[in-house]
Amino acid sequence: PCNQRPHPLSPLSFSPTVTSEQIEHLHRRFKQLSRDQLTIRKENFDSIPDLEFNPIRGKIVHAFFDKRNLRQASDGLADEINFEDFLTIMSYFRPIEMNMDEEQLDRFRKEKLKFLFHMYDSDHDGKITLQEYRNVVEELLSGNPHLEKESARSIADGAMMEAASICVGQMGPDQVYEGITFEDFLKMWQGIDIETKMHVRFLNMETIAHCY
Amino acid sequence: IPSVSNIVPESCLLIVVGLLVGGLIKGVGEKPPILKSNIFFLFLLPPIILDAGYFLPLRQFTENLGTILIFAVVGTLWNAFFLGGLMYAVCQLGGPGLNHIGLLANLLFGSIISAVDPVAVLAVFEEIHINELLHILVFGESLLNDAVTVVLYHLFEEFANFEQVTIIDIILGFLSFFVVSLGGVFVGVIYGVIAAFTSRFTSHIRVIEPLFVFLYSYMAYLSAELFHLSGIMALIASGVVMRPYVEANISHKSHTTIKYFLKMWSSVSETLIFIFLGVSTVAGHHYWNWTFVISTLLFCLIARVLGVLVLTWFINKFRIVKLTPKDQFIIAYGGLRGAIAFSLCYLLDYKHFGMRDMFLTAIITVIFFTVFVQGMTIRPLVDLLAVKKKQETKRSINEEIHTQFLDHLLTGIEDICGHYGHHHWKDKLNRFNKKYVKKCLIAGERSKEPQLIAFYHKMEMKQAIELVESGGIGKIPSAVSTVSIQNINPKTLPVERILPALSKDKEEEIRKILRNNLQKTRQRLRSYNRHTLVADPYEEAWNQMLLRRQKARQLEQKMNNYLTVPAHKLDSPTMSRARIGSDPLAYEPKADSENLPIITIDPASPQSPESMDLMNEEPKGCGGLPPSPEEDEEGLVMRVKEPSSPGTDDVFTPGTGDSPSNQRMLRCLSDPGPRPEPEEGEPFIPKGQ
Numbered sequence: 035p036c037n038q039r040p041h042p043l044s045p046l047s048f049s050p051t052v053t054s055e056q057i058e059h060l061h062r063r064f065k066q067l068s069r070d071q072l073t074i075r076k077e078n079f080d081s082i083p084d085l086e087f088n089p090i091r092g093k094i095v096h097a098f099f100d101k102r103n104l105r106q107a108s109d110g111l112a113d114e115i116n117f118e119d120f121l122t123i124m125s126y127f128r129p130i131e132m133n134m135d136e137e138q139l140d141r142f143r144k145e146k147l148k149f150l151f152h153m154y155d156s157d158h159d160g161k162i163t164l165q166e167y168r169n170v171v172e173e174l175l176s177g178n179p180h181l182e183k184e185s186a187r188s189i190a191d192g193a194m195m196e197a198a199s200i201c202v203g204q205m206g207p208d209q210v211y212e213g214i215t216f217e218d219f220l221k222m223w224q225g226i227d228i229e230t231k232m233h234v235r236f237l238n239m240e241t242i243a244h245c246y
Numbered sequence: 247i248p249s250v251s252n253i254v255p256e257s258c259l260l261i262v263v264g265l266l267v268g269g270l271i272k273g274v275g276e277k278p279p280i281l282k283s284n285i286f287f288l289f290l291l292p293p294i295i296l297d298a299g300y301f302l303p304l305r306q307f308t309e310n311l312g313t314i315l316i317f318a319v320v321g322t323l324w325n326a327f328f329l330g331g332l333m334y335a336v337c338q339l340g341g342p343g344l345n346h347i348g349l350l351a352n353l354l355f356g357s358i359i360s361a362v363d364p365v366a367v368l369a370v371f372e373e374i375h376i377n378e379l380l381h382i383l384v385f386g387e388s389l390l391n392d393a394v395t396v397v398l399y400h401l402f403e404e405f406a407n408f409e410q411v412t413i414i415d416i417i418l419g420f421l422s423f424f425v426v427s428l429g430g431v432f433v434g435v436i437y438g439v440i441a442a443f444t445s446r447f448t449s450h451i452r453v454i455e456p457l458f459v460f461l462y463s464y465m466a467y468l469s470a471e472l473f474h475l476s477g478i479m480a481l482i483a484s485g486v487v488m489r490p491y492v493e494a495n496i497s498h499k500s501h502t503t504i505k506y507f508l509k510m511w512s513s514v515s516e517t518l519i520f521i522f523l524g525v526s527t528v529a530g531h532h533y534w535n536w537t538f539v540i541s542t543l544l545f546c547l548i549a550r551v552l553g554v555l556v557l558t559w560f561i562n563k564f565r566i567v568k569l570t571p572k573d574q575f576i577i578a579y580g581g582l583r584g585a586i587a588f589s590l591c592y593l594l595d596y597k598h599f600g601m602r603d604m605f606l607t608a609i610i611t612v613i614f615f616t617v618f619v620q621g622m623t624i625r626p627l628v629d630l631l632a633v634k635k636k637q638e639t640k641r642s643i644n645e646e647i648h649t650q651f652l653d654h655l656l657t658g659i660e661d662i663c664g665h666y667g668h669h670h671w672k673d674k675l676n677r678f679n680k681k682y683v684k685k686c687l688i689a690g691e692r693s694k695e696p697q698l699i700a701f702y703h704k705m706e707m708k709q710a711i712e713l714v715e716s717g718g719i720g721k722i723p724s725a726v727s728t729v730s731i732q733n734i735n736p737k738t739l740p741v742e743r744i745l746p747a748l749s750k751d752k753e754e755e756i757r758k759i760l761r762n763n764l765q766k767t768r769q770r771l772r773s774y775n776r777h778t779l780v781a782d783p784y785e786e787a788w789n790q791m792l793l794r795r796q797k798a799r800q801l802e803q804k805m806n807n808y809l810t811v812p813a814h815k816l817d818s819p820t821m822s823r824a825r826i827g828s829d830p831l832a833y834e835p836k837a838d839s840e841n842l843p844i845i846t847i848d849p850a851s852p853q854s855p856e857s858m859d860l861m862n863e864e865p866k867g868c869g870g871l872p873p874s875p876e877e878d879e880e881g882l883v884m885r886v887k888e889p890s891s892p893g894t895d896d897v898f899t900p901g902t903g904d905s906p907s908n909q910r911m912l913r914c915l916s917d918p919g920p921r922p923e924p925e926e927g928e929p930f931i932p933k934g935q
Binding site: 060063066067079082084085087088089090091094124127129130150153170171174175177178180185189192193196197200222223225226228230231232233234235 | 566567637642643644645647648649650651652654655656657658659660661662663664665667668669670673677694696698699702
């Protein structure tokens with residue numbers, strides 16, 4: 035029972051950029067992951083073999099269930115997601131289009147950066163604190179078991195200080211930088227063109243990787 | 247008033263110089279030398295290509311590899327055949343002077359002249375600072391089309407000798423393209439791996455490390471050329487393959503040496519090539535045929551424009567970041583021809599190709615046109631069209647974290663979608679690299695070092711060197727912000743300093759000594775006469791040492807602000823490189839001689855000259871300056887190092903007689919951060935840690 039109509043993606047009000055073919059494929063994949071159920075839970079993601087090697091798999095899986103990404107609420111985690119939610123998450127990774135105007139482009143970019151921001155900001159308070167940033171770096175380096183925690187911490191500290199100096203500039207010794215807000219986050223990403231980098235190509239979809 | 251160098255690119259000026267020199271030689275009555283092809287291919291071309299390949303921005307290159315390959319292969323083929331075919335038509339119609347030139351000869355001519363030249367592209371594009379995408383597209387194309395050129399050239403040269411060309415020959419020719427290009431890459435990869443492996447064992451002979459890079463790359467080039475494979479691709483492949491491993495293994499100084507030698511050689515080569523082009527123009531035998539030359543020029547331009555337009559239309563279907571018409575214009579306009587075409591033509595045999603002179607003339611005309619006209623006008627055009635220029639972004643640790651995070655995220659999404667895409671394979675390659683290859687090719691601890699850590703250490707060291715080179719006193723580099731660890735994490739305790747905090751009166755004492763000694767030095771210099779010519783080495787060294795000590799303290803204060811990497815017990819070379827002054831034990835002075843100044847310098851220590859001054863001389867100075875006055879006359883003396891008494895800063899307590907161990911000073915440029923167990927009263931890190 036797969037809907038052949040293009041997915042509305044209406045909150046974003048873009049022209050449908052995900053073709054029905056791609057939706058068909060994603061649906062097949064969804065059924066594979068959910069073992070023909072209507073919803074997926076977190077455990078279903080464990081059945082993907084390649085995901086094991088990914089150092090930030092926890093955050094990725096978490097992002098699928100984050101209500102902020104699913105546009106359901108401003109906080110909280112869903113227990114299970116259906117196909118429409120799955121597509122909503124996937125829509126964050128669609129490629130840029132030629133015929134977008136400035137405003138659409140800006141919104142496009144902000145959407146993607148918001149998704150990333152939610153991944154960094156694990157306690158959902160709208161700020162990336164030092165501890166959360168340290169957590170991110172630790173996870174990134176988690177593939178190297180012999181590494182001491184000190185290194186990850188110091189890298190995160192150094193990065194945070196750099197972020198503070200970019201976002202706030204010179205700080206006196208008494209000022210405290212609470213954390214990276216979304217605006218600061220935008221500033222940090224100014225040099226990187228996320229709208230072209232953050233996409234997954236849906237070109238060749240015949241081969242589907244197997245699950246356990 | 248814009249200066250000449252703003253309008254005219256360097257390559258043009260060099261050609262003009264060559265013309266003048268050639269004219270001069272001819273005027274004197276001598277025969278000017280012509281750029282011999284074997285000199286060009288064996289000695290002048292490889293440094294430029296190696297420089298390009300070793301410093302190739304790999305990320306952009308691989309992201310655009312498909313586009314680059316299409317431009318290089320299909321574009322060059324199109325150019326060659328289009329041009330060759332049309333020239334044949336022109337020759338047929340061109341009257342008695344041209345009728346005898348056959349199809350194959352024309353095709354050969356087309357294949358020679360159709361290839362975009364890396365030397366010319368580099369020379370012109372370096373100056374206009376265009377954005378990285380366009381730069382890598384045009385430049386990458388110029389590098390990769392070498393395989394096509396080699397195949398076509400040899401093919402047509404052979405075929406011109408045949409009476410008949412069969413289909414089998416054509417098919418074999420087509421296959422030989424794959425052999426040439428893939429074979430070249432294969433040869434390059436082999437040599438690259440061997441070089442990386444060799445560099446693993448060079449920790450005791452740091453001085454010749456750069457030699458391996460140059461030698462193995464050159465061997466790759468020669469080996470490939472020997473078998474008529476693509477030498478340029480072999481060179482690029484070897485540079486790309488060996489670089490990450492070699493850089494992890496070699497010392498900082500070797501790295502600098504390699505960088506500067508490559509830049510120097512490639513610069514010299516480029517200059518020589520253009521000058522020789524000018525001289526050869528004057529010297530060469532020319533045969534000017536208006537029809538041939540003008541039509542060559544015209545069709546070259548048309549072929550290039552058409553090729554780029556059609557190919558871009560095709561490529562844009564598959565690209566995420568589409569190529570705009572502006573980009574296409576620059577790509578088409580950047581199709582410069584250069585010395586490779588000239589040398590290839592020069593190689594032609596007179597016996598089989600009697601019209602070689604005419605070809606040469608036409609090629610030189612096209613080269614001059616592209617280099618002068620296109621080279622000169624591309625800069626104002628770039629400004630006119632408001633093409634995006636290269637952004638001077640400083641690589642920051644944040645960017646690195648984000649980029650890595652994004653990579654992992656996209657790989658994860660691809661895995662979830664079940665789509666084996668670009669990121670999936672890249673991730674697989676990285677894992678393979680980490681698991682097997684790095685272990686073989688990188689020595690010691692560094693083989694396990696993750697990229698993020700390596701990057702961070704590189705940044706740290708860069709900042710440390712910057713700070714030292716900027717002089718330290720009074721000048722904070724603008725890049726350094728005043729954000730300190732307190733600003734982001736108020737709960738952390740203040741970082742422990744290596745140097746003890748001096749009490750107020752001690753500080754005053756130091757200041758007094760400095761003032762007095764400085765005054766004395768100045769006085770001595772003013773009252774110059776024979777008797778005071780030789781300054782008291784003791785006093786001089788003492789002053790210097792005190793000055794430097796204060797400098798170092800100020801430096802250390804600043805460094806405290808943002809260097810927070812803790813000292814690892816297991817020392818990887820990068821860690822010790824980051825701590826300027828690698829091995830404290832290396833500064834252990836010899837115990838024997840009493841009165842000779844002994845200077846021990848660790849040749850492997852990766853220090854900038856200024857830090858050398860700062861660091862190396864202090865232990866010698868301090869070590870050789872026992873505070874007791876009766877040893878005044880001995881000059882610089884190194885004493886046996888006694889184990890230092892903890893907690894004393896002996897230099898400033900005259901009379902205690904104990905020699906301080908100033909190896910600790912070496913650490914002062916990099917704060918190891920709060921240590922888990924600070925020993926009581928021990929301000930310095932004990933020797934040997």
